[in-house]
Amino acid sequence: MAVPEPRQADDDALIGRAVIGDRGAWRDLVNRHIDGIHRYAWYMLGDRMEAEDVVQETFLRLHTKLPDWRFGEAPVAAWLRRVAGNLCIDRHRARRPAGLDDVPDNATAGLDEAARNRHLDQHDHVRRALDTLPPRQRAAIILVHYQGHSHTEAATILDVTVHAVESLLGRARRHLRVALAPDLDDLLGGHS
Amino acid sequence: MTDRPDPHTVAAGAAPVEIALSPDRFRALLDVHGAALDIWPEAERAGAARLVAASTEARRLLEDAKRLDLALDGLQPPPPSDLLRARLDRLPEASVGSPGQRHPGARILAASVAAAALVGMVLGGAGILILRPPGSNAGVAVVVSDTIDGTAFADAADTTLDLAASDLATLSLVGFDMFTEDPENDIFSAEILAYDLALE
Numbered sequence: 001m002a003v004p005e006p007r008q009a010d011d012d013a014l015i016g017r018a019v020i021g022d023r024g025a026w027r028d029l030v031n032r033h034i035d036g037i038h039r040y041a042w043y044m045l046g047d048r049m050e051a052e053d054v055v056q057e058t059f060l061r062l063h064t065k066l067p068d069w070r071f072g073e074a075p076v077a078a079w080l081r082r083v084a085g086n087l088c089i090d091r092h093r094a095r096r097p098a099g100l101d102d103v104p105d106n107a108t109a110g111l112d113e114a115a116r117n118r119h120l121d122q123h124d125h126v127r128r129a130l131d132t133l134p135p136r137q138r139a140a141i142i143l144v145h146y147q148g149h150s151h152t153e154a155a156t157i158l159d160v161t162v163h164a165v166e167s168l169l170g171r172a173r174r175h176l177r178v179a180l181a182p183d184l185d186d187l188l189g190g191h192s
Numbered sequence: 193m194t195d196r197p198d199p200h201t202v203a204a205g206a207a208p209v210e211i212a213l214s215p216d217r218f219r220a221l222l223d224v225h226g227a228a229l230d231i232w233p234e235a236e237r238a239g240a241a242r243l244v245a246a247s248t249e250a251r252r253l254l255e256d257a258k259r260l261d262l263a264l265d266g267l268q269p270p271p272p273s274d275l276l277r278a279r280l281d282r283l284p285e286a287s288v289g290s291p292g293q294r295h296p297g298a299r300i301l302a303a304s305v306a307a308a309a310l311v312g313m314v315l316g317g318a319g320i321l322i323l324r325p326p327g328s329n330a331g332v333a334v335v336v337s338d339t340i341d342g343t344a345f346a347d348a349a350d351t352t353l354d355l356a357a358s359d360l361a362t363l364s365l366v367g368f369d370m371f372t373e374d375p376e377n378d379i380f381s382a383e384i385l386a387y388d389l390a391l392e
Contacts, residue, residue: 018284021284023284026281026283026284027281030277030280030281030283034272034276034277034280035271035272038269038271038272038276039269042269042270043267043269048270048273051269052272052273052275052276055272055276055280056276056279056280056283059280059283060283063283063284122263122266122267123266123267123268125263126263126264126266126267127267130267141264144226145226145261145264146264146267166224169223169224169225170220170223170224171223173222173223173224173226173257173260174223176260176264177223177256177257177260180260180263184259184260184263
């Protein structure tokens with residue numbers, strides 16, 4: 001599930017060039033981080049349009065901050081996730097429930113109808129279960145389970161201690177285990 | 193009396209005695225670290241492996257955790273849209289020119305007194321001001337209302353426009369050329385030569 005993070009040294013070099021107006025460096029910076037930030041926002045919000053708004057706002061803030069960027073402090077990836085996470089939490093209060101329209105087309109390509117329906121059910125159940133988590137617990141499970149961050153990295157992004165991250169993860173998985181348990185056999189079908 | 197050491201006691205100078213993992217502790221660790229035991233902290237891994245080998249209950253807990261991980265893995269996001277990629281690619285020209293222009297020494301202070309006076313006059317009443325970055329036909333339409341302080345524009349060279357109705361918080365014009373677009377409908381355009389953008 002997890003995708004390796006871009007190297008910080010490369011990010012610093014790109015910021016150094018982007019800050020003097022190098023458009024190619026800005027483009028490279030965006031390309032290195034857009035997928036990870038988009039996945040994070042989508043898992044947090046479950047809504048494609050809202051996630052894209054958050055991604056745009058996050059990168060706008062990065063661009064605004066470039067002249068004041070403090071090299072060697074927070075890694076770009078962590079800074080972007082912190083900003084995106086806060087924006088998601090802000091938006092979550094007014095968000096609509098996610099629907100099946102948000103299932104990516106490629107997720108069900110090549111499946112027969114029964115398998116496709118099962119996948120859609122699974123998507124919907126997991127999405128709803130995630131949505132019932134308090135935002136900080138949701139952020140922790142997304143960062144660690146879906147994005148492959150270590151507990152230490154997640155603590156940096158969430159600006160809490162490692163112990164707090166582990167507490168969030170423990171509560172999140174307990175909640176998800178209970179929420180999904182009644183339907184897990186049906187959801188997993190032949191996988192279990 | 194038993195000859196087995198107390199697992200919770202480590203005598204001074206003796207090798208540490210590993211504390212046996214209980215099923216409850218194992219379940220708590222599964223909740224924190226997930227079902228992939230090979231990525232657990234090293235200190236917990238060996239005890240977990242022994243418990244799984246010895247306990248039916250532990251194997252059941254591990255299987256439940258694997259099934260939860262598998263269910264979570266079924267949730268896959270769509271890729272970012274091409275439109276989003278294009279918008280981010282254009283951010284430098286669409287939002288603030290280039291960041292370098294925001295340093296005082298790099299500002300282009302090109303607003304003429306005449307243009308400044310015109311802006312001041314336009315903003316004295318209601319209308320629409322279309323802000324265009326250099327070299328772009330696309331612009332940001334701003335509804336000019338009485339809430340905007342038009343007098344600030346009379347001073348021109350470093351001017352602040354509060355975009356209350358926009359997603360943007362504050363736009364500071366540091367140089368612009370102004371021309372009339374549709375005077376009957378109070379629509380005017382300003383080609384921005386340099387500007388600062390600040391978010392709330």
